[in-house]
Amino acid sequence: MLHQYMEQLETLGLNLFFAAIFFFIGMAIRDVLKQGNVPKFGRNIVWLVLFLGCAGFIAKGIIQMTWETSGIG
Template identity: 70%
Template sequence: MLYEYMNLLESIGLDLLFAAIFFFIGMAIKDVLKQGNVPPFGRKVVWLVLFLGCTGFITKGLIQLIWEGTGLS
């Protein structure tokens, strides 16, 4: 029975791994910005870039789900 859901479990595990990686990257960036006394504009730029990276990754996943659901890939 577990073998039938192996692809689903693998996909969920990989998504959780990437979410954890993004979280730890965010925490590391927050620490570096705090210790480096970065001005507010620089902080906003850094967080914007990180947010856009996460958004792109999530968008890619949604597009992949939609394409797989409609049979395009």
């Protein structure tokens, strides 16, 4: 039974790994911004860029999943 779901488990594990990486990057950025006394506008720009990176990754996953289920990719 495990062999049937191996590809799905690998995909889930990879997605969880990327989520953990984004979390740790966010925590590191938060620490650097706090210690560097960065102005509020600069902090907002940094968080916007990080959010857009996460949103792009999520959008890619959704598009890939829909294409694979419809038989395109």
